[in-house]
Amino acid sequence: MSTLLLEIVTPERKVYAQEVDMVVVNGVEGQLGILPNHIPLVTPLKIAPVKVKKGNTEEVIAVSGGFVEIRKDKVVILAESAELPANIDIERARAAKERAEQRLNAKRDDVDHRRAEMALQRAMNRLDIASSK
Template sequence: MSTLLLEIVTPERKVYAEQVDMVVVNGVEGQLGILPNHIPMVTPLKIAPVKVKKGNTEEVIAVGGGFVEVRKDKVVILAESAELPANIDIERARAAKERAEQRLTGKHKDVDLRRAELSLQRAINRINILNK
């Protein structure tokens, strides 16, 4: 069975680079399963887990938005943020979730609601990955 190279890159570093059997991402248009020899494409991503299948194992990576570029034998995810489950600090994620919720429910005029909503989504994504 053929594989494809998955690379997940953030502005700071390369988070992941391995040969995999399948990648499942959540694009803005819906969920997309990518196998070797997939048609080339580029699409924006939601803040959501990326599932990686290698043999009989499945990994989940927290991705905070960005884009996926699909080529015949390679998938590149250019993410705003990405974390492997082992690198997620659950207490930090819970604190970020609490802060974002407070900003969204507060009556302050100087709060950037869109930024607070995105922060909440990223925190929930991290927490959900560790709870699965």
């Protein structure tokens, strides 16, 4: 069976670069399963886990937005941030979740609700992935 190269890149570093059998991402239009020889495509991503299948194993990576570029034999995810489960600081993610919830519950005009909602989504994504390892 053929494979494809998956690269996950953030502004700071390359988080992941391996040959894989399949990648599952959550785009703004819905979930997308990517196999080798997929039609070329570029689409924005939601804050959601990226599932990576290699042989009989499955990995999950926390990805916070960005874009996926799909080529015939390569998938590149350009993410705002991305973390492998082993690198997620659970206490930091819990603290971020609590801060975001407090901002959303404050009902004050000086709070940027969209930004707080995004922070809450990022924290929840990280906590979900950390708890699944």
